[in-house]
């Protein structure tokens with residue numbers, strides 16, 4: 001079944017500014033009269049937010065990487081069934097803060113798990129829903145980590161990973177973008193917020209017109 005809506009995901013390393021940019025885009029699209037649903041992964045549902053707490057709690061140091069990927073998948077399955085599918089069916093523009101590219105970049109490249117295993121796990125949890133467009137905010141890892149180091153409440157379990165992990169994640173994202181040039185658009189995130197937002201808006205507007 002073809003979705004009436006548009007599914008846009010935001011991706012990038014820690015501190016790349018994707019949440020800020022997604023919020024600005026949402027405000028813009030709403031002002032233009034579009035019906036927009038903002039959501040995030042892990043989370044987005046009551047069950048998913050509980051899973052998020054487990055995944056990001058820095059006390060859960062013993063979490064096996066297989067447990068980690070299955071929990072991200074479980075949160076995603078719930079999210080798709082409860083939120084994403086119905087929203088797309090009713091014609092909404094769904095803006096999602098992270099999705100399967102995060103799993104490929106963080107668990108696949110960051111944790112060095114085999115990409116074919118990750119793809120299989122993703123297929124199991126996501127069914128057939130793929131983003132129409134993915135905005136990848138690309139930033140130097142050190143710059144990103146500097147931005148988040150004084151975050152209120154401290155850093156979470158993933159943010160606390162070593163810099164080598166975050167470097168693998170960034171490289172992984174860039175590889176994914178190279179392999180899916182049509183869907184994943186790289187936007188440099190080391191610029192002023194307004195400048196970045198203008199670039200994102202241009203990409204999204206082009207996509208919206210092509211979809212009509």
Ligand code: TMP
Pocket residue numbers: 014040041042072097098099100102103104106107158159
């Ligand atoms: P954020 O939504 O605040 O960026 O935090 C979510 C964290 O979870 C972030 O460090 C990336 C990580 N993550 C994964 O490792 N795999 C995934 O599949 C997803 C969705 C997120």
